[in-house]
Amino acid sequence: MTAAALATRTRATLLPGLPPLLACLALLLAWQLYARTLSMGGIPDALSTIRELPAILGDRESLADILDSIRRMAIGFAIALAFSVPLGLFMGRSRTVAAMVNPLLMITYPVPKAALMPIIMLWFGVGDASKLLVIVLGVSLPVIYHAYQGARAVEEKMLWSARAMGMSGPARLARIVLPASLPEILVGCRTGIVLALITMITSEMIARQTGAGNILFNALDMAQYETVYAMILVISALGIVLDMLFEYVRGLLTGWAEPRHDLLAPSL
């Protein structure tokens, strides 16, 4: 390998990790300086917040709470995917199904799902079921929408080619429409992950029993601001890790696709 080639390679492999890291450090620094100079009672500085982290992550009960949140989020996400993807694909390929489902989506899209939490709790109690349902609602809408758009845009000649090979309608939906819309479906999934995180925390805020949100809002009630901020850090880190994991899976699943430009998925 020539020196120039090596240089471009190192630049390419180093750069993607570096800017986000610098941004995080800058943010922590700004936080530290702000808390130190303008110190108001409610804001702990960055260092003491970070020092609080081992206490939370080392505490068996808190850790169990956080894992419980992740478990609920994963189950809710999986349930949402299981019905949203087929529903979206059906809508994309059948005008009748789309005409039936679209008005329902229009009504539910602008409603903040966490705002439904009190009503849902009346029906399903304060346990897992209510929290799961809110997560499922949050995740399913963007996934349905993007699966719908993806299925609608499938090139007709591709479906015709499959028909000429003798492929039946249901088989075309599963083996042509699904893979062809996969890049678009994954855009919906990415939004879905963010919404799952948000609905997970807010559901735990409203129905306090377990979970990361429970720790956060209990600490807030008791004015333990270090814990509050440390939990915010933990949740953010969870979001970043999930997103990185998702991007990795996306690369595995849709490496074949033409690169695309999305508002939500800028590629570095």
Next chain:
Amino acid sequence: MIAISGVTKTFQRRGGGTHLAIDSIDLQVAEGEFVSILGPSGCGKSTLLYIVGGFVPPSRGSITVSGRPVTGPGPDRGPVFQEFALFPWKTVLGNVAYGLREAGMRKREAERQAEALIARVGLKGYESFYPKELSGGMKQRVAIARTLAYNPAILLMDEPFGALDAHTRVRLQNELLELWERDRKTVLFVTHAVDEAVFLSDRVVVMSRQPGRIKAIVDIDLPRPRHRDELLLQSRYQHLVIELERMIEDPPEEIRP
């Protein structure tokens, strides 16, 4: 082999009204014959081909293939579209083997046959490439191989070389002719390039526009096997090209109210 009788297609237009795309097309194509449909843009060439393929129903008239009426697509008629329409999530090998796997062939055997075809269209070594990694000409070769793979008796080709540069186009024309001379499939070939139609075909169907009707059917009485360099020098070839060019150059008729 293919009998098209009285086929008419009227499209419903948005906001009411209808548009007569093709009108009373009668055409017979014999087994092993290479027939081109030549006409200006919008004269309904694709529409006619889609109807023969069974992808689009005719408004009136009927199609039979080997005596059986066409009611939908089937593996006896293999389409090759101008848009390639490859499966982007499949490799070259996966695309070409797709129809064989669909017909129930074991994976090993399907891939073996696909590999042989890929070599025949000159893409040996590209088996593991994805469509996005191929040039336009290579994609079209894969599309042709994918259709040839499940061995349809009839090929329906819609301007397969329309999107290619002149050089690639000539190469693929030569390759198509070579393939055809080997297994003499029945081919219905849509094009708007006069020289392409004359070079490849036994007969050329000239269509007029608004609505699409058959204007003339010209026999291409040039000996086979044909070689481009020899053909270009023949006065019979030149004569045919000029005759056909005059026919489609006629001023387009206006849409009648």
